[in-house]
Amino acid sequence: MANTSRILIVDDEADILEFVQYNLRKEGYDTEIADNGKAAIEKAKKFHPHLILLDIMMPVMDGIETCRELRANAQFKNTIIAFLTARSEDYSQIAGFDVGADDYITKPIKPRVLMSRIKALLRRLQQEKDEHKIVAGDIEIDKESYIVRRKGKEFDLPKKEFELLTLLASKPGKVFTRQEILNKVWGSDIIVGDRTIDVHIRKLREKLGEDYFKTMKGVGYKFDL
């Protein structure tokens, strides 16, 4: 079994790098390290990691900024980025998702938790790769044929609507901020007005039913079952 997912660890504290690297290698992952944002981006270009663990608090170029740059590069479109954050700076998570992070792991890092989180993240990557079908409630999404079914009835949605639906339904219950939606559906470089998202949501609601798409005012939208 090839368990050789590549993981890039980025932190400015040498002992954390060592600690995390030690634990990951023990589990058979292929790891590289970087101690600042600039170096991280360079390493990432050569190393093509599946997953990047990114400390938020770093001198020179912090994790948020680094993540933004990575996401601006199409090469890293499918790379998973997870932030490492101190528990107290809880609120950075919000900014984190807005710049395109997939998850965050809080310090102090416990090996067992680290491992199970990483496994879960990589597992999901795998699943999304080879599962072209999402089932959520009584909605069924087929990514290959761009067809959505609900109670036997078929809809074929235009691209944007389909992608928006797919994003929301990929994690039912999770609230996606507007920024996050823009990043993932439109791309972090495209700029569209605020009402654009609403209009697409409205169309989805029209076609699939009001109740699936819940507005979290001031936060974003979520797919609700």
Place this chain on the structure above:
Amino acid sequence: MANTSRILIVDDEADILEFVQYNLRKEGYDTEIADNGKAAIEKAKKFHPHLILLDIMMPVMDGIETCRELRANAQFKNTIIAFLTARSEDYSQIAGFDVGADDYITKPIKPRVLMSRIKALLRRLQQEKDEHKIVAGDIEIDKESYIVRRKGKEFDLPKKEFELLTLLASKPGKVFTRQEILNKVWGSDIIVGDRTIDVHIRKLREKLGEDYFKTMKGVGYKFDL
């Protein structure tokens, strides 16, 4: 430590329901029961159990079918499902895993075995899922879905209330000064009147119960268990 995992027990035999429920409650679990598959799914939708104990042999809708339906719904993607089976029905065990069950427990049920199996199952859930959640007393805050649960009942709070609650509950017992609250929830640059915080506290009290939010006169508020 709050041990209030929610467990739904499904069996058509009243004496088994009673027996299992008695034992689980004794250990401090929050339990609900259902005596058939249909009812189980309905209960599960409201009760949001962490774990479902599902008898295989039931009239109307058997455990296998029930499990299949539950698994088809992404709402229960992370719910643990364990079958209850008579030792002899080997075949069902295999079929059981095919529909996405996590474990099976054979009858006759011995309390001690039941407990240790349940604990092991819940421990696994804990490790994977907990990062986005704050659990304080019987209140459970899910930062990913912006949902607050209390004894299985869901509340969805507006943004400010949610953030205020999240802040206070992140360190139960700690007193947060008004200034501190303003800084973290509103931002240090925003200026709002003094009564604003009280109003939000009041709403939280209204929704979640008076007792959780203790006023420290002249100092601030704290979240009390």
Place this chain on the structure above:
DNA sequence: CCACTCAGTTAAGTTATTGTTAAGACTCGC
């Protein structure tokens, strides 16, 4: 026991955010 401060309570006022609509721009296949 009065004056004072601080918190609780309301309801009304204000602001911010989202919903809706229709029109125009744009794309793509024909």
Place this chain on the structure above:
DNA sequence: GCGAGTCTTAACAATAACTTAACTGAGTGG
């Protein structure tokens, strides 16, 4: 280049969330 379908926008309406202000009451110290 034409038409069907798609996407974005802008203006406006609707609504939910938030803040305020005025009043009340409880507690405290002089």
